[in-house]
Amino acid sequence: MTLNFYKYLLFVTIIISRFSFSQDIEYYWSGAISDNSTTIVFATSSEAKVKIQYSDDSRFRKRTKFSKTVNTDTELNYFSKIALDDLNPNTDYYYRFSVNGIIKKDKDLMGRFKTPSDEPFSFKVTLATCATTGSNNPVFDRIREEESLFYLMLGDFHYGNIYKDCEQNFLAHYRSVLGSKKQSKLYQSTPIAYMWDDHDYGPNNSSGLSPNQDGDIACQSEARQAYQSYVPHYTLSFGQGDTLISQSFNIGRLKFILSDLRSEKIRPLFIGDCETQDASDCEKIMAGSNFGTPDHLQWFKNELLDAKRKNQAVVWLSSFPFISTPDLSWFNCDDENTIQTVEGFECDDHDNWGWYPEERENIANFIKENDIAICIVSGDAHMSAIDDGTNSDYASGGGAPIPVFHAGPLDRTPSLKGGPYSHGRSGIRGQYGIMDVLDDGGDQICITWTVKNYEGELVYNEIGEIMQYSFCLQL
Template identity: 35%
Template sequence: MAALQPVPSARAAQARAHGLAAAWVMLLSLVLGWLAVARPAPLSAQSMGIAWAWSGAITPESAVIVARLANGVADARLVIAPDRAGGESDALTVPATGYQKADANGLVRFEAGRLSPATRYRYRVETRAGQRLDGRLRTWFDGPFSFRIAFASCATTGSNSRVFDAIRELTPDLFVHMGDFHYLNIARNDARAFRRAYDRVLDSPRQSALYRAVPIVYQYDDHDFGANNADGTSPSRPAATSVYRDHVPHYPLQPGAETIQQAFGIGRARVIVTDTRTARAPVDSPQPRTMLGDAQRRWLEAELTRAKDAPLVIWVNTVPWITKANESTSEGWAPYAEERERLATLIESLGLTRRLIMLSGDGHMAALDDGRNSAYMEGRTKDSRGFVVVHGAPLDRWTRVKGGPYSHGVSRRNHQFGLLDVADTGTALEVTASARDAYGQLVPGLELKLRCDKDGCQPR
């Protein structure tokens, strides 16, 4: 006997029930997913007194580690030792005796000196009660030195994406975060809100693991400085810059400057990091507009001049440089074309065009240009070549395309980052720039191999 079929009204009721159940399942999964990303990482019993720690400002002989202690923990110390068998016998303690008192926000900043060049270290931040949080780093070498830099931008606030594991598993010597560390769009002068934003990001289990395993260079962009497309008029500016100075393990900043710019050497390469938000003029202000501000632009010009003999210069510029696809856009450097031309002309006059690689974020895509589209120097022709531009994004955010065109194309996918491998043979630098996916695999088509020396970089 055939099974009885539900009458239409029963079938409709059944469908509605299934629909409601599916909706509840979807809602529950969304809530659980949000909790997995946004909720602070549970601390182990061993590390309950220390909320987070990260390292940066690496040199051949020093490093900076910043940690935040949990409420009720007054002080801590740093113990750092070579990462090898028996390394503890050469451990250094900061401070040399006793413990360092936390500031009013629970922060302790350790400056570790007397380190050995080109050496891997383990460190631990520990409290009087024996609670500890561990990390790793490698010091640089002042001379021929091979290294790996991962770089990216744009992550949902507190993201726990698999992409952070992929970066850590590739064991870079440095992670350059090019902005949109969070998306809270704090548009007011509220230091407490910025401090909470850092806590939300650094409480993410996967991000915390990355930042303790790999030193960081971090430069904010718009969403982690103020609101979308924020510029130097943002009310958030004082809080954003002051909290950055306290929380981030950064290289020495310019005395008296409000902008956050840094420069440092790694091996025989020179890295220059510019701040494209703090002094930026609004896009509707009269020409000539400035992206960097007069003081920072003069600093950048001086840094480029000092680096003119380096076989490789890496400029970390957080926003799109190439905007030829639509020069009327308000994105990137297009509204600041006069300043862009001035800088490109200086780079060309110094002979750096063929030895400079720009790392950029903000675009919510991975992209690579070998110089065919990046030429903006005065007197350029249709055949003029600029420098290499590589975009790494987004870490964990919706995708879109900004700027271009790019000679090697664009990958509009989520969970991406860039990788810069530099192998120094002593006579030349073998450089490979590439884009990677959430598992660290090469994004097809987005790879460029160069050989760089005093005469410039050539494809290899």
């Protein structure tokens, strides 16, 4: 063979090699932003050595740095994560990947984010809940176009309803979401903070138990492991491993508390004649708990006190409706949702705080007694709704009115839950929320909540009023 042929063969080999590498990064997204750090999670198509190049120059010509190198392997399905912890506050950053020594310069493989200020400042957060797995709804483009500091995912990131074949199913659903064209563009340009609800933790109305009406734990461990492996989350307050994924973080003078109200949830327990239509002899013998354990609830209270000591206001993510009528004793559960265990009867329904009135009152009393500046953002319900505190005061004798905001659904059939809500509701597919935070360093933080639709238009409630509410939290 001629020398020219070998040169041609070498040229073709190089071209094929470069082309094959062009798809090495399959998914990537960022989260856990702070004034000096962020976390980037990514996946490759096969085993690879990866590091991240990052800079405040979008052309990567100045002030360019590289992260450490990590390996992706089959054990974690080629997912890995890298923390960047030497960033400057209030700075736009750009990042791209070096895979097996080759820097990926494709524009669609470049991510970006902005670090928050390390002083009191004003900023925007987008927030929403409930999307069909892998949804490509235009609402995700509208959220991206808001250019918010971060996107707060309120739960039901996917609708896997997973209770068997756990590891494979969680991997498939995360891949489906991150592979969506419109969602991936959002996550590559806007950092995320995310807490699951029922459909992305387990089946509908999930607790720590399985839906098989046998009292056994189903995919609890696998759900936690998948979240820890595939999501760019903040430091988990209970550590890594088979435990709660609750977390908190500070942006400016706001503390965000993301409470895991699913994976240790304990439903109320009843005994007696609970299977008849008129369950008059069905007695409630144990109150339920969304936090699940005393340690978890105490962690939440400690986070509230920490915010108080540091002169911060609190945004609490309760993944399902806080405003709902208390139900202290009546079982009122149909056959399909009745779960019988050796201890008694539970109901796989009534999935709101009204079914847990004792714990809700306990929390409200604590907020009242300690004068906590707080608002609540929630998911689960396929609607948007706003309450100014008129209907959310569950403290003994009153005294704990809390503003409440539901934002959604992203891409699910509308449904209305809880209430009443002072500023009304909207049950339209393709909705999201905006939280504009105004902080000038004074003795209050002011917040405006707004609902928009998949066309970026303002949304109106049932009586034709714009769904928007402004309020201030006193520090």
